[in-house]
Amino acid sequence: VARAAMWLAAIAGAILSPVLLIMDLGRPHLFLNMLRVFKPQSAMSMGAWILSAFGACAVSGLIALELHAYHTFPGTLDQLLRVAACVFIFGSAIFGTLLATYTGVLIGATAIPAWFLHRVLLPIHFGTAGLGSAAGLLELLGHRIASLNALGYYAAGIESVLLVWLTIDKHGAADRAIHEHSSGWLIRIGEILSGPLALVLRFFGLVPLAAISFLIGALISRFGWIAVGKVSGSDPESVFAAER
16 A cells, blocks of 8 residues: 555656646746745745655655565665655655645635635645545555545545535625635535545445545535636625625
């Protein structure tokens, strides 16, 4: 399981994530510029450093783990590789947690009313979605162990609570993009798939379906929050209501 998890982390953290970030920035040198100076007060700078640290730990941990698994080097060197793998895996877990919640922190710090008003919820949601998606992917790859099942229950349970939170915590016109329009429907569909439905499917032992439901729900929810930002940011009444 650890090897499969590190392969997923290395592919996502060291290959896909930097590529997607560079595509979003438009020019590759902008990403490198953010790494030239460490600015704790800059969300973008912190994101670039967290992504780089996660990628470095994930790739290094994967290499050390694979070398140890195949006993490439004998004796003491093999034991050192084992220790190094543990250290890098621990680093991947720390920076992975920061990376998973980073998007929620970043968009919550903007002036978009619906995002800003739910700045506490967003990091929890994004982090939980990342955790549940990772567990679901590993389960779909054939790793059916109690710890992954527990993580699946935990993630689906948290998403169910967040669905209730969103339903109750309304701010009128300021965040109506979450409760109305197609953006609101995307949020609800995503939360239902990754929350209550995934929880029920897992309870009845339908683990693959629960994993698929959670993954689809997490993806739909991502598109939903993007749509919410577009609707909320272009709604003058929403902006004025948030400023009062």
